[in-house]
Amino acid sequence: MRRARPDRPLDIVNSRTSPAPLALSSPGGRWLVVAAALGSGVAFLDGSVVNVALPTIGRELGGGFSVLQWVLDGYLLSLSALLLLGGALGDRYGRRRVFLVGLAIFTVASLGCGLAPSGGVLILARLVQGIGGALLIPGSLALIEACIRQQDRGRAIGTWAGLSGVASALGPFVGGWLVDSASWRWVFFINVPLAAVALVVTVRRVPESRNTTTTGRLDIAGAGSVTLGLGGIIYALIAAPVQGWTPLSVTAVVAGALALAAFPLIERRQRAPLIPLSLFCSAQFTGANLVTLAVYTALGGTLFLLALQLQQSLGYSALAAGLAFLPFTMIMLLLSSRIGALAQRVGPRWPMTIGPLVAGAGHALLIRAVPGVSYLRGVLPGVAVLGLGMAITVAPLTSTVLASVQEKHVGAASGANNAVSRIASLLAVAVLPLAVGLNHSGTTSLRPGFAHAMLICATLCGLGGIIASLTIKRQTPVQLHPPPGLTQPCQQPATRTPQPISPRPVS
Numbered sequence: 001m002r003r004a005r006p007d008r009p010l011d012i013v014n015s016r017t018s019p020a021p022l023a024l025s026s027p028g029g030r031w032l033v034v035a036a037a038l039g040s041g042v043a044f045l046d047g048s049v050v051n052v053a054l055p056t057i058g059r060e061l062g063g064g065f066s067v068l069q070w071v072l073d074g075y076l077l078s079l080s081a082l083l084l085l086g087g088a089l090g091d092r093y094g095r096r097r098v099f100l101v102g103l104a105i106f107t108v109a110s111l112g113c114g115l116a117p118s119g120g121v122l123i124l125a126r127l128v129q130g131i132g133g134a135l136l137i138p139g140s141l142a143l144i145e146a147c148i149r150q151q152d153r154g155r156a157i158g159t160w161a162g163l164s165g166v167a168s169a170l171g172p173f174v175g176g177w178l179v180d181s182a183s184w185r186w187v188f189f190i191n192v193p194l195a196a197v198a199l200v201v202t203v204r205r206v207p208e209s210r211n212t213t214t215t216g217r218l219d220i221a222g223a224g225s226v227t228l229g230l231g232g233i234i235y236a237l238i239a240a241p242v243q244g245w246t247p248l249s250v251t252a253v254v255a256g257a258l259a260l261a262a263f264p265l266i267e268r269r270q271r272a273p274l275i276p277l278s279l280f281c282s283a284q285f286t287g288a289n290l291v292t293l294a295v296y297t298a299l300g301g302t303l304f305l306l307a308l309q310l311q312q313s314l315g316y317s318a319l320a321a322g323l324a325f326l327p328f329t330m331i332m333l334l335l336s337s338r339i340g341a342l343a344q345r346v347g348p349r350w351p352m353t354i355g356p357l358v359a360g361a362g363h364a365l366l367i368r369a370v371p372g373v374s375y376l377r378g379v380l381p382g383v384a385v386l387g388l389g390m391a392i393t394v395a396p397l398t399s400t401v402l403a404s405v406q407e408k409h410v411g412a413a414s415g416a417n418n419a420v421s422r423i424a425s426l427l428a429v430a431v432l433p434l435a436v437g438l439n440h441s442g443t444t445s446l447r448p449g450f451a452h453a454m455l456i457c458a459t460l461c462g463l464g465g466i467i468a469s470l471t472i473k474r475q476t477p478v479q480l481h482p483p484p485g486l487t488q489p490c491q492q493p494a495t496r497t498p499q500p501i502s503p504r505p506v507s
Helices: 028-050 049-059 063-091 095-115 117-145 150-181 191-205 220-243 247-269 277-281 282-315 318-324 326-346 349-368 380-403 406-436 450-471
Strands: none
Touching: 028 049, 028 063, 028 117, 028 150, 028 191, 028 220, 049 063, 049 117, 049 150, 049 282, 049 318, 063 095, 063 117, 063 220, 063 380, 063 406, 095 117, 095 191, 117 150, 117 406, 150 318, 150 326, 191 326, 191 349, 220 247, 220 282, 220 349, 220 406, 282 318, 282 380, 282 406, 282 450, 318 326, 318 380, 326 349, 326 380, 349 380, 349 450
8 A cells, every 4th residue: 555645646556455544533524425415415315306307398398208207217228227337347457436426427427417408318418317327326335335434434424324314305306496486497507516525535535445356257248238138128118108109119128128139148258247236145135126116116106196187187386295205304304313223132033024015005095196185195194104104114225135145246246236226216107007008199198007007106115014024034133244264156155143224225
């Protein structure tokens, strides 16, 4: 390790398991957490701020319901497809460097979104935004893991999660206020000053780190197959209801299906795969990701459709629609850490079973959000119960994913679970409107499709609870990092007392 000049950040070249050099109480440690939280915060803010701006975007840019789907799914598509590659690039070429590149791309793309003259240009800029997010989101947490000393890492991650969670929580309110007081374009312009501060802090205060034990070629083929697969299928699901099953739509869905089918075959042949297939030998890892897929599909569909229902059918302003989500986010912020501590004592099985069932009840209550009903009777009960269910679910779900794998695979497991949650939202926005027959020629007719969609979301959450009860077998949590002696790919780690882990923000 070389000595750094006082005016330059220290370069830390280490493996994932080497001792972390910075104390959280030191200036360097505090600045690092600030930079990481700001960087991930703009991405999480963007994930929650856009929903309430969709009706206004649709009125100004036109293009119908499919354009609004692509405004959300364009970002989620590139983000979810490239998250794992973004983490691998940081490990290989420097986490600080890749984090800065991601911030720069995200900032330029945000400007492009705000200046977009048409729906097509906005969708293209959103795709580029997702690329930037895929580089900076895994990098923000990886910097903390690599550079903060081990005894402070839990508090540092907790601080990062709390600050990033505040960004997600403020998203609908800030988005509604900007749309009503200025323009929907400021929903994207607001990212620029926040990202600029993060860039300056990172350049001046954050040390570099990389994983010197990484071997093998970068898994470009795996990333390409996931991107092509998701892109082809999502394009067909959004385009077909509007244009019919044209040769282009049929070709896209076939090519997408073949690309996704090829992904595990590609990963099996890679020396350094994006996702080691041996992870899925753990019933807990597989079960937790299936729960993630079910619950986050329901959540993504509800956040998308409820924002439209409140403004298009119930006549809410953008600001009022943003405020309507506030009980959900406040419950998440207040209860997530407490539920996480409880799950450490009683084990993850019951919270992961009960939480999705409570969230399903919240979805079912939102059926009452119809024209003519008051907020207190039609919206608040469902939003509050949904927030309670997600608060019960998220912390034990995250810790179970990380606790079910060996230490050397923690990064891959976290990246895979984050990708699953984004893919779930991606599929929800594309598939749910199609499944309930919502109007694709415009944006004003959500009835009766909205009620049917909420029933489907409630069913998905119930399915997630059932999966958890069947696959999360241990009554007490497993150890966060299984002992290094477990080298067989399908061997299950023994039940141990866990270390606390902070949940990721819900976005």
